[in-house]
Amino acid sequence: MTASTQAPTQASARTPPPATRPNSAAAQVRLVAGREISTRIRDKGFLIGSAVLILLILGMLVFQVVLSSGSDDTRIGVVDGNAAVDQALQAQGEAFGTDVEVVALDDEAAARTAVEAEDVDAALLAPSGAQPELLVMSGDAQLEALVQSTVQGLSIDDQLTAAGVQLTPPPQVDVVALEEDAEENTEATVVAVVGVLVLYSLLILFGQFVAQGVVEEKSSRVVELLLATMRPWQLLAGKIIGLGLLGFLQMLVIAVVGVVGALAFDVVSVPGRLIGTVVTVIAWFVVGYAFYASVFAAAASLVSRQEDLGSVITPASILLVLGFVISFQAAQDPNSTLATVTSFVPGMSPMVMPVRQAAGAAAWWEVAVAVVLMVLAIAAIVRIGGRVYAGALLRTGGKVKFREALKAERV
């Protein structure tokens, strides 16, 4: 072609009609979200991290099972026993905080075999005789005391009956619990603390993903190509929604593994409370993620290099870390001023409130207020953060000041 060639006149051979149709805003958001998910889900680091997190939860469950086993029930073999002996042993067991299972044994030889085989924890010989005997593998103070007091009680009963004393049944003590479900609350609180630990880890992890993604697009300058086809808010929304779905999915998987595991290993006594607490934590994860993902995205948009990310992310995550630390304090004293106040503070409430809820220390209206405050905060952050993001996105090079980004022209 030479310099003198003239432009071909209008509409030369225009081949087939364009293969494209204009995308709606929602379609662009979906495309961005889809890319985020498909990129992450094939990332080895992410997969390994997820597997480790689930193994950790399973490990905690197994640990619980090992800790709590043994103190559960006691098997006592009895030779020459009767119904009264069985009942007395079980009644004493209750007083000692263990379920006693009585196994009837034929004779001393059978008793020895059973103890040696650890088929029973101990074997009681001739409980009603003059010289009762307890066979154990080795000394167990609690077990000895349990059997001792049973035998004594039986003996006193016998002697009193022999002496012709008519016993009126002893009065039943009515128990009035001031804190009605203290034990259940404690259990739910433990579940909530574990849940908050997972919630916190996932918020950090996925907040990081959002921040790194924003900087990656800025540092590689691909953002200019992207913004030629969509608005900044579409890019931001796609990124947050895509990674959020992935985070939510991971939270769900962990929750299901945890709940199913806990039920299967019989770690919890009230499955209803367990599931309720887990659902609460998941709900708080959703609002917490919306909050921190927006904060992290806006903060990350101010820098152009991964190395500078720490300098903007650290201040943004102070609230997150504080909330996490306070959640432990809240587990110990859910009614303390610190826990109560912070359970309303947006950004901290996702970690403190579920613990207080589980401990039964938060009224429904308190939860409602905390949620409303959080939603208002998210609305404000999405607005301000979106402006910062749009203003800072095309300014590559150094670090953009927050105020500059707010004032910058948005395209």
Added chain:
Amino acid sequence: MLEFDGLYKAYGSNQVLQGVGFTVAPGQMFGFCGSNGAGKTTTMRIAMGLARSDAGEVRWNGARVDEEARRRIGYMPEERGLYPKMKVGEQLAYFARLHGMAAGPATSAAAEWADRLGLAERRNDRVEKLSLGNQQRVQLAAALVSEPDVLILDEPFSGLDPVGVDSLAEALLDQCRRGVPVVFSSHQLDLVERLCDAVGILARGTIVASGTVAELKAAGSGRQLRVVAPQARPGWAAGLPGVRVVSEQRGDTVLEVAQGYDDQQVLAAALTTGPVTHFAWREPTLVELFRGAVTAAPAEVAA
């Protein structure tokens, strides 16, 4: 018709664009020239919605270029940008989809363009593993993959070796034949001269010269005569009235003559020195036109 109409843009007190306007016809290749910092990139970014003009607008087929129209424009930014960790094929398909292609056609278009630009074997490689030249090809493929109606390319040739330049030029000429208006900026004026149907020279915030290359040359010609008279002694033309010697080298002389001057007087004078082997009005090169246009007034602040 792609029209840039009266674009104004200031960054603070720095008036970058002061009424930039030019038009590009369908199937026309438009070379956009100007010194560093003249505002070429700003002009293109305004067209792509990446900067907002203070005044003026860019129109395509008579309508202001909006978000929807922009998805029909293939764009190559000055700062190259791709996802470094994404595979070539997937990346191209992603950009095709962002421009509105359905999933199936996007995938096949990505494969086709990778193939056409010699990247067929690298389709499953991450972009970061490619050489810079190949990354540049991916960048071009990203601009072309959605079969755009318009191409706006900022310095597409920079950083390419001669073979790369040829294959890129071929790809762009293909697009012109398809009826696509192509605007590209470049410092390589020989390339612009070779490829472009029309040229615009941006200086001091406005287009100081524009038109087809032939028109520009015609406007700039008629002033200089080249005379080759091997036996002429040095300084033979110095005494001629109304003539200024631009250069003289072993009988090869370039003369600038005043408007309306009779060139036959020069020929007569030359013939007195002996044989004349070349006597013609000389067409200025684009480089000379550019230099003349850009330096005609206070020098541009180089960025």
